[in-house]
Amino acid sequence: MWQMAKDSGGLDMNSPYCYLLMCTHFAQTCLMAEMEGEPVGFVTAYRPPTHPDTIFVWQIAVAAQARRTGLARRMVNGVLQSPACSSVRLLEATVTESNVASEGLFRSIAEQMGANFDRSTIFAAKDFPESSQDSPHEAELLLRIGPFDL
């Protein structure tokens, strides 16, 4: 997952330890997709303890050669089908404004579910320590899908 995040071109980098923790503490809501034995996608998600009716998709990535085949949508559906999501009514994720593919993905999931899609700023650019004129970090938008029944 760490390697795919690194290769994806669109994700903030985190330590390998962070992925090991995610896949240990939230094993029921994180998954990896393989094609012919090779990893081609992953999603890391969890139910925030303060909002257990919500599944928060932290990161999702698909290898360049497997994009636009519906894999990301299938992975999110896979997480939603986990027994850990049986009482989930909302899906949240954050995206940067320039990440057209990611926002398109979550809009298409909302459409597929026939659910509401909301978008608001959750973290401003100035909230990020590395944010500067040389290497600005874009604001993160909170996308919220739902409520829905699974």
Ligand SMILES: CC(C)(COP(=O)(O)OP(=O)(O)OC[C@H]1O[C@@H](n2cnc3c(N)ncnc32)[C@H](O)[C@@H]1OP(=O)(O)O)[C@@H](O)C(=O)NCCC(=O)NCCS
């Ligand atoms: C975002 C990402 C995971 C999408 O993966 P994917 O497997 O190609 O997405 P899917 O094939 O499941 O596409 C589902 C829908 O999302 C939308 N979508 C996907 N890629 C898109 C793009 N480049 N532009 C616009 N819409 C896009 C479309 O509506 C698409 O449905 P359609 O193909 O029927 O039109 C992939 O582009 C990626 O890994 N990007 C880099 C990492 C990243 O930015 N992750 C998100 C932030 S956490």
